[in-house]
Amino acid sequence: MKFAAPRALVVPAGTAVAIVVSREPHADPTLEMRRWERIAALDKAAQREALELLVTSGVFTVLRDAVLVVRVVREGSRAVAAIVARPAQFAQPHTRTLTPHAAIESTEALCSVGEAASFALNNHAPDFSDALLAVTRTRPIFHGTASDGTTYSGFVAEDAASILDALSAAVAADPELRETIPHGNSPILAAFSGTSVALPPGLASAI
Numbered sequence: 001m002k003f004a005a006p007r008a009l010v011v012p013a014g015t016a017v018a019i020v021v022s023r024e025p026h027a028d029p030t031l032e033m034r035r036w037e038r039i040a041a042l043d044k045a046a047q048r049e050a051l052e053l054l055v056t057s058g059v060f061t062v063l064r065d066a067v068l069v070v071r072v073v074r075e076g077s078r079a080v081a082a083i084v085a086r087p088a089q090f091a092q093p094h095t096r097t098l099t100p101h102a103a104i105e106s107t108e109a110l111c112s113v114g115e116a117a118s119f120a121l122n123n124h125a126p127d128f129s130d131a132l133l134a135v136t137r138t139r140p141i142f143h144g145t146a147s148d149g150t151t152y153s154g155f156v157a158e159d160a161a162s163i164l165d166a167l168s169a170a171v172a173a174d175p176e177l178r179e180t181i182p183h184g185n186s187p188i189l190a191a192f193s194g195t196s197v198a199l200p201p202g203l204a205s206a207i
Contacts, residue, residue: 001172003164004085006188009063010051011142011204016059017152018144021200034059036112036202061141067160068204069135070113070190072197073151080132081192082163083113083204086184112201117182118190124177125170129193131163152203167191 012020019026019034026032033039039050054060068083123129135155142154157163171177181189188206190199 001087001168001178003087003167003171003191005065005067005160005164006063006083006085006206007065008207009066009068009083009188009204010055010060010207011063011068011154012144012202013058013061013142015142015144017142017154017203018146020059020202021146021152023200024147036200036205040112040201062207063141063156067157067163068141069132069155069157069163070199070203071136071151071153071155072199073153074149074197077197079192079194079197080129080136081118081190081196081199082128082132082157082167084164084167084189084191086117086187086189111186111188111206113188113190113199113204113206117184117186118192118196118199119177119180119182120192120194120196121167121170121177123194124174125166125193128163128166128170128191131157131159131166132193134159135163146200152200154204 016034019031020036022035023037026035033050034054039047042050051060055062070081070083072079121128135157138155138158140153140155145151171181190196
């Protein structure tokens with residue numbers, strides 16, 4: 001079993017994450033158009049147009065063949081996860097991942113990490129935990145605090161191979177852990193080094 005980097009992810013940039021993940025409508029129409037729930041409610045053509053505009057304006061950015069590390073701090077507790085591509089053996093046969101050539105070529109396979117499956121290694125994989133921790137010491141690609149006080153930070157792993165190798169080795173060595181990885185249609189998974197937490201839609205989305 002070998003985990004890999006997602007082919008393409010769209011993620012918030014800078015402090016935009018606080019508005020992107022907001023569940024409450026915003027009175028300012030400029031900010032409201034950035035909310036993921038509003039974007040997700042559009043039809044496919046409108047989603048693509050909205051995301052193209054928001055990528056161009058710097059609200060979102062597209063990561064290609066990269067591992068995103070997400071840190072969530074809530075009420076004094078911290079959770080850290082790597083967003084990775086789902087291995088083929090845990091995917092439904094009709095799952096497909098598109099690789100866009102333009103900023104947003106298609107939203108046919110649009111899937112937010114909030115809708116993706118997650119699993120937790122519960123600190124049983126020290127190499128994986130150490131690799132994620134090292135990434136969180138670098139400059140974040142996004143960082144913001146939501147209205148409920150939860151802080152979300154995202155980091156692009158410079159050494160993605162060390163994370164993917166450590167994750168693959170940990171899962172391969174632990175049959176019980178493999179049983180916790182759900183099958184599904186989402187092309188991405190959130191692999192937590194410790195216990196898992198719910199990730200809000202819009203934090204990272206496969207395209």
